[in-house]
Amino acid sequence: MTENLFGHHISQQFNAELEGLRHRVLAMGGLVEQQIVAAVKALVDGDSELAESVIESDHRVNAFEVSIDEQCTQVLALRQPTASDLRLIVAVIKTIADLERIGDQAEKIARMGLKLITQERPSNEYIEIQHLGERVQQMLGLVLDAFARMDAEAALEVVGKDEKIDLEYEGIMRQLVTFMMEDPRSIKRSLDIMWSIRALERIGDHAKNICEYIIYLVKGKDVRHTTLEQMKKAALGER
Amino acid sequence: MTENLFGHHISQQFNAELEGLRHRVLAMGGLVEQQIVAAVKALVDGDSELAESVIESDHRVNAFEVSIDEQCTQVLALRQPTASDLRLIVAVIKTIADLERIGDQAEKIARMGLKLITQERPSNEYIEIQHLGERVQQMLGLVLDAFARMDAEAALEVVGKDEKIDLEYEGIMRQLVTFMMEDPRSIKRSLDIMWSIRALERIGDHAKNICEYIIYLVKGKDVRHTTLEQMKKAALGER
Numbered sequence: 001m002t003e004n005l006f007g008h009h010i011s012q013q014f015n016a017e018l019e020g021l022r023h024r025v026l027a028m029g030g031l032v033e034q035q036i037v038a039a040v041k042a043l044v045d046g047d048s049e050l051a052e053s054v055i056e057s058d059h060r061v062n063a064f065e066v067s068i069d070e071q072c073t074q075v076l077a078l079r080q081p082t083a084s085d086l087r088l089i090v091a092v093i094k095t096i097a098d099l100e101r102i103g104d105q106a107e108k109i110a111r112m113g114l115k116l117i118t119q120e121r122p123s124n125e126y127i128e129i130q131h132l133g134e135r136v137q138q139m140l141g142l143v144l145d146a147f148a149r150m151d152a153e154a155a156l157e158v159v160g161k162d163e164k165i166d167l168e169y170e171g172i173m174r175q176l177v178t179f180m181m182e183d184p185r186s187i188k189r190s191l192d193i194m195w196s197i198r199a200l201e202r203i204g205d206h207a208k209n210i211c212e213y214i215i216y217l218v219k220g221k222d223v224r225h226t227t228l229e230q231m232k233k234a235a236l237g238e239r
Numbered sequence: 240m241t242e243n244l245f246g247h248h249i250s251q252q253f254n255a256e257l258e259g260l261r262h263r264v265l266a267m268g269g270l271v272e273q274q275i276v277a278a279v280k281a282l283v284d285g286d287s288e289l290a291e292s293v294i295e296s297d298h299r300v301n302a303f304e305v306s307i308d309e310q311c312t313q314v315l316a317l318r319q320p321t322a323s324d325l326r327l328i329v330a331v332i333k334t335i336a337d338l339e340r341i342g343d344q345a346e347k348i349a350r351m352g353l354k355l356i357t358q359e360r361p362s363n364e365y366i367e368i369q370h371l372g373e374r375v376q377q378m379l380g381l382v383l384d385a386f387a388r389m390d391a392e393a394a395l396e397v398v399g400k401d402e403k404i405d406l407e408y409e410g411i412m413r414q415l416v417t418f419m420m421e422d423p424r425s426i427k428r429s430l431d432i433m434w435s436i437r438a439l440e441r442i443g444d445h446a447k448n449i450c451e452y453i454i455y456l457v458k459g460k461d462v463r464h465t466t467l468e469q470m471k472k473a474a475l476g477e478r
Contacts, residue, residue, distance in 0.1 A: 065464075076329075082316045086315055090332065180419070184423040187426070188416065222305050224305060225304075
């Protein structure tokens with residue numbers, strides 16, 4: 001079914017346009033994924049050059065957003081799509097807004113990395129950031145796969161992962177508070193770690209938003225603000 | 240010019256639909272504004288009942304988003320708008336996403352309010368939250384006015400306000416860090432205050448996003464990720 005979702009156009013040209021649009025979203029997603037990996041690595045390794053390059057590259061993410069957005073408006077105006085084509089365009093408009101914000105969070109992590117270089121390294125070598133960063137990056141990778149394959153079921157699975165990330169986030173936060181109270185000299189550093197952990201948690205939220213757009217796109221059902229149960233029904237049910 | 244921006248349709252019915260859509264966005268904006276005011280008041284006064292009612296009302300904000308979004312998709316499918324009508328629809332889709340996230344931040348502030356009730360009140364009676372809350376609420380009010388009047392110039396003015404909010408935010412944060420280091424027993428409370436201040440700052444960012452959509456809507460120029468100078472040129476220039 002997935003192969004045929006956009007295979008019903010008389011206009012080969014229009015098909016190619018939609019396909020091109022999807023590829024550009026995936027290219028933007030790939031760039032954003034790289035930004036997360038590089039930002040986390042820069043922070044954990046204390047690599048200021050890498051951190052600077054992440055900050056410097058954010059404009060590329062922004063340029064993607066503006067240009068894909070413009071392309072969507074053009075398709076809407078010139079092709080006047082309906083049904084699943086229209087849903088694709090709306091889903092793309094929303095998806096790239098979340099991808100752009102994920103890029104902002106990666107930039108924030110890189111900036112925290114630069115600040116943390118000036119502080120004493122913690123004895124755990126930022127293992128919590130490393131770990132949560134890997135989870136979040138993996139989650140985004142799965143979301144992009146689900147988008148590429150227009151796979152609502154896969155998108156639904158990723159939503160479940162966000163709940164685990166939230167739990168892990170809460171745990172790390174509690175630990176950091178305890179640490180701050182035990183050793184007030186570590187407050188500044190702990191706060192910078194907190195903001196980084198927070199940014200990773202926000203990336204998970206954005207990735208979850210994209211999952212909801214994929215379910216909407218494939219199934220035609222808006223599952224935002226619903227329970228996981230309701231989402232399951234929408235993602236696994238027939239259109 | 241503003242009166243005529245959508246006054247060129249042959250179809251009176253279509254005009255009425257677009258007008259209705261704009262009114263619903265403003266109604267959603269009004270609800271979100273109330274949520275901010277109530278959340279800040281609940282936190283500052285330690286009013287748990289009010290805080291609960293903010294948390295409980297968030298579903299109304301969400302319902303607005305889903306329903307306006309659906310209406311936009313319907314207009315796109317059935318009316319196949321172009322030019323400024325199409326820009327209105329795209330701007331509405333983006334605006335309600337930001338309004339919904341402002342609602343989430345208000346809910347977050349209410350939740351922090353509930354946590355803070357269990358802590359000793361600070362000697363400054365949360366004056367910083369009160370103050371920043373008023374600024375942010377005023378900013379959102381101006382954004383909604385600019386949206387109602389389709390006034391790019393007014394939207395531009397509000398963007399300038401966000402920079403002031405960011406500066407104030409930085410100042411409060413620095414103060415809180417100092418306070419935490421001086422009195423580690425206040426760490427938990429200070430962190431809850433930080434998250435609330437952070438939520439207010441995020442609301443300012445979302446309000447700024449909406450300003451950018453208004454400029455795009457009225458002037459047809461995408462001013463995201465540009466400098467304030469470039470925005471000025473777009474907002475004050477002719478189409």
